[in-house]
Amino acid sequence: MGQIELKQVTKSFGDVQVIPPLDLTIKDGEFTVFVGPSGCGKSTLLRLIAGLEDITTGHIEIDGQDATDVVPARRGLAMVFQSYALYPHMTVRKNIAFPLKMAKMDQAEIDRRVDAAAQVLNLADYIDRRPGQLSGGQRQRVAIGRAIVREPAAFLFDEPLSNLDAALRVGMRMEISELHKKLATTMIYVTHDQVEAMTMADKIVVLQAGVIEQVGSPLELYRTPRNTFVAGFIGSPKMNLITGEEAAKHDAHTIGIRPEHIDVVESEGTWQGTVGVAEHLGSDTFFHIHNTGLADTLTVRAIGDISLTHGDTIHLSPRADEIHRFDAAGLRIG
Amino acid sequence: MATKASRSAARLMMAPAVILLLGWMLVPLTMTLWFSFRTYLPLRGGDQGWTGFDNYVRFVTSSSFWPAVSTTLIIVTGVLAITIALGVLLAILLDQPMWGQGVVRILVIAPFFVMPTVSALVWKNIFMDPTNGLFAHLWRFFGADPVSWLSNAATPSIILIVSWQWLPFATLILLTAIQSLDSEQLEAAEMDGASPLARFFYITLPHLSRAITIVLLIQTIFLLAIFAEIFVTTGGAFGTRTLSYLIFQRVLESQNIGLGSAGGVYAIILANIVAIFLMRIVGKNLDT
Numbered sequence: 051m052g053q054i055e056l057k058q059v060t061k062s063f064g065d066v067q068v069i070p071p072l073d074l075t076i077k078d079g080e081f082t083v084f085v086g087p088s089g090c091g092k093s094t095l096l097r098l099i100a101g102l103e104d105i106t107t108g109h110i111e112i113d114g115q116d117a118t119d120v121v122p123a124r125r126g127l128a129m130v131f132q133s134y135a136l137y138p139h140m141t142v143r144k145n146i147a148f149p150l151k152m153a154k155m156d157q158a159e160i161d162r163r164v165d166a167a168a169q170v171l172n173l174a175d176y177i178d179r180r181p182g183q184l185s186g187g188q189r190q191r192v193a194i195g196r197a198i199v200r201e202p203a204a205f206l207f208d209e210p211l212s213n214l215d216a217a218l219r220v221g222m223r224m225e226i227s228e229l230h231k232k233l234a235t236t237m238i239y240v241t242h243d244q245v246e247a248m249t250m251a252d253k254i255v256v257l258q259a260g261v262i263e264q265v266g267s268p269l270e271l272y273r274t275p276r277n278t279f280v281a282g283f284i285g286s287p288k289m290n291l292i293t294g295e296e297a298a299k300h301d302a303h304t305i306g307i308r309p310e311h312i313d314v315v316e317s318e319g320t321w322q323g324t325v326g327v328a329e330h331l332g333s334d335t336f337f338h339i340h341n342t343g344l345a346d347t348l349t350v351r352a353i354g355d356i357s358l359t360h361g362d363t364i365h366l367s368p369r370a371d372e373i374h375r376f377d378a379a380g381l382r383i384g
Numbered sequence: 385m386a387t388k389a390s391r392s393a394a395r396l397m398m399a400p401a402v403i404l405l406l407g408w409m410l411v412p413l414t415m416t417l418w419f420s421f422r423t424y425l426p427l428r429g430g431d432q433g434w435t436g437f438d439n440y441v442r443f444v445t446s447s448s449f450w451p452a453v454s455t456t457l458i459i460v461t462g463v464l465a466i467t468i469a470l471g472v473l474l475a476i477l478l479d480q481p482m483w484g485q486g487v488v489r490i491l492v493i494a495p496f497f498v499m500p501t502v503s504a505l506v507w508k509n510i511f512m513d514p515t516n517g518l519f520a521h522l523w524r525f526f527g528a529d530p531v532s533w534l535s536n537a538a539t540p541s542i543i544l545i546v547s548w549q550w551l552p553f554a555t556l557i558l559l560t561a562i563q564s565l566d567s568e569q570l571e572a573a574e575m576d577g578a579s580p581l582a583r584f585f586y587i588t589l590p591h592l593s594r595a596i597t598i599v600l601l602i603q604t605i606f607l608l609a610i611f612a613e614i615f616v617t618t619g620g621a622f623g624t625r626t627l628s629y630l631i632f633q634r635v636l637e638s639q640n641i642g643l644g645s646a647g648g649v650y651a652i653i654l655a656n657i658v659a660i661f662l663m664r665i666v667g668k669n670l671d672t
Contacts, residue, residue, distance in 0.1 A: 102571050123577035135572035139590040148586070149576035196576070 052113065052126075052203035052236030053078045054099060059108035061094055061260075068094055069260040071108065076204075076238060076253075081230050084240045085247040085283070086257035092240045093208055095257070099238065100129050100206050112203060123152075128197035129206040132213065134189045136181040136196075143168075143177045146195045153200075167195040170232075187218045194229070204236035211246065223249060244284055248272070256280050278380040281306045287336060287349045289374070296344050302375035302383055309336065309351040311372035314358075319365030323348060325358050339364055413652075420645035427639045439646035448630060453654075455539065456626040460607045462543040463550060467603065468596055470547075471554030476588070478555070479562045489559075496552035500612040507545045508534060508617050538622035545613050550606075554599045561595035562588065601662040608655055627651055 054076040061069040068091050076082045084092040097103040099110060101122035110117050117125050128149075136145050146167055150160045168174045171191045181189055190210060197205055207226070211219045227250050230237050241247055247254050248268045256263040256271065256279070264276040268284075275281035281289045289306045297305045314337075323342035328335060332354050339348040350366060358364055375383040420439055423432040443449060478489055495503065511518050512533035520530035533541045565588065573583045609628050618624045620633060628651060635644030 100575060102574070122571075122575045127575070129572065129575050131568045131572055133566060133568050135566065135568035137569060137573075137587060137590075139593075148573070148578075152573075152577040152579075152582060196572075200576075 053111075054204060054236065054238070055111040055114075056099070057109040057111065059098060059110065060106045061091075061098060061103065062106045067106075067260070069098070072260070072262060074255065074262065074265070076236060078236055079234050081227075081237045081239065081250060081252045082255060083247040083251035083253070084238065084255050084257060085244055086242065086263075087283075088242055090257045091260035092242075092257050094260075096129075096206050096208055096238060096240045100127055101125050102129075126200075126203040127206055128200050128202035128204075129208065130190075130193045130197050130210045132209045134181075134193040134210075134213075136189055136192055138181050141178050141180055142173060142184070142192050142195075145181065145192055146173075146199055149196065149200045163199045164195075167199045170198070170229075171195050186214050187222060190214065190222055191225075194226070198229075198233070202235070204238060207237065207239040209240055209242070211241070212243075219246075226250065245286060248284065254284075256283060274382065275306075275374065276382050278304055278306065278376050281374060281376070287351070290345060290348050291376075292344045294344075297375075300373060300375055303378040304376040304380070306374040306376065307368045307372060309349040311369045312348075312350045313367045313369065314350065314352045314356065315365045315367045317365050319367040321348075321366040321368070323364060323366070325360055325362045325364050328359055330354065337364065339366070342366075416645045416648045416652075418645075419641050420649050422642050424641040424645075425639055426641065435642065439642045440649070443634070443643055443646045443650065448625060451623065452625050452627045452630040455623060456608065456628075458539060459543055459546065459610070459624075459626060460604060462540075463546045463607055464600060464603055466543065466547040467550045467554040468599060470551055471558045471599065472589075472592065472596075474551070474555045475558035475562050476584075478559055492555055493552045495548055496550075496556075498549070500549060500610070501616055503549055504545055504613040504616045507541075507548070512541060534617050535622050538618050538624045542613055542617065542624055545617070546607065546610055549613075550603055554603070557595050557599050558592060561592050565591045597662070597665055600665075601659075604658055604662060605655065608651070608658065627654070 056072060056074040058071045058073060059069065060067060060071050072095075084095060086092050094103065098105050101117070101120065105118060108118075112125055112127075137148065140148065143164055146164045147160050150163060155163075164177075168177055171194060173188075173191055173195055176184060176188060181192065184192065193210070210226075211222055214222060223246060226237075226239075230250075239246075239250065251268055253265065254268055254271055255265050258279055264271060264280045266274075271280060271284045275284060275289075278291055282291060285308055287309050289308050290312075291304055291306050293304050297303060321342050321344060323339040326338040326340045326347065328337050334354055335352045335356050337350045337352060337358070339350060340346070342348050348366070350364075352358075377383055421434055421436065423435045423438075424430070425432070474492065478485070478492065482488070498506075509517070514520055514530050514532040517530075517533075519533065523530045531537065569587055569591075570583055573587050578586060610626065611628055611632065614620055614624050614626065614629050615632075620629045625633070627647070631644050631647040631651060634640050634647055638644075
């Protein structure tokens, strides 16, 4: 079980309120991702849930029980830190066994659980080494191992993949997703990388300056962003946001169109411009287009096999039903 | 140091410093060795020629040799135990955020800047004096008889004075070590259910082990040679005669340079045994 509920939670450091009153419910077994730009308060929120920071006002409930003043160890949550926070003078086995030892579990049970965790995470080969002798990915696994042996109500991940190289990050992303399917435990995952959020989450919480901008499944956020911030943050490359005359034609202050929803046509397109940088990825090509009269640059995704290059004139035709409309306050219309 | 040319240039430039340091060490060492094999009594006939190992045998068989060795070891281990135990506690305290942190840290370091002679005299006259000392007043306030510290409890008193001098050093090194401890490790331990005491023993203390060995090594080398504190307080009486003090007495009070030099050679050997021993511990600790 691991239902976590935040009720009117706020956090201030001195006079600065980093989290204004906030309500959030995380259902049992859900993989929730907190995503937002650096300094948006997502890590603080996670630390509030963990109990590593005291909340200023409000309540936190875990499985229906008030956990506001409960010490971190008694909340039944396990955390994986950004730096992994492994104990450098202990072997992998002792690292993983540490929470069980602190819980004064008997040695046979500790061994059984540690071996089971090592099995799940393929740690057996380096169980007697120290963290200093392991690679980044292996350390990450040990940190996860230390979390799962406690059989917690929920896992908290604080940007766990940000210290890994790109290839390893993709691999670990899959492993964490698979682990979630296997354990079916609540997981809360903090990241600034919207790709991680989109690929892993059941539910994404988009935060900006401590305020929840939108909560929803990855595709909900992609299809119906509630405001221009979410529209610009979710999706890669970013959505094109256009203001002015072109937006007025659609009865909106701002219109948004994703790069993948603009088609490149031979001639007679709705819009035209000159190609700036063309990024040929093989499968796709991303064009950065100037002189459209709409915005500084317009990003367009086209098929990989296209021969337009720098300086060419390009004709574009947006798909009318994929245009998002926003009012002057940045909120979605319709 | 990639090329041959840059390597030989580096050697050339280091040479003056190396030669100077080597000379600085070798000249006194050779002179000590030279005198240790001669009968040299400045006021009783001067240099009277070779005596072989006589000085060495006499120094060790003297009735004051073994007591001096044991006094040295008691003072060194006593000071080490006090400075490291209190140093760890003080370092943890000073690491906590508090009002006036900068001033407090400077105050804690202050004793280290007081000359050994001065601090020993301050302790002797202001604190430990049996009639006018602060301790005497304190004892009388509670109706007890004042203790004559430097005669009745001479060795503990000297341990106290030397500990007071070296505590800042230990605290400073341990404080910098504590500050390098990753706070996420402590938070992880907290989430893993470790009590504050368990966090200290399982996380903080192992993290400090390297710094503690370094404090141990450096302090031992300096503590083996303490002299001023003994000279101005007890003058080597009441069982406070350490090995280095015994050597001083042999050379200056008995005017026997040959015998004192032989004692000096023993002291060098003892210091090296300790150094090798400690280097191995440090080496082992630095590996991991």
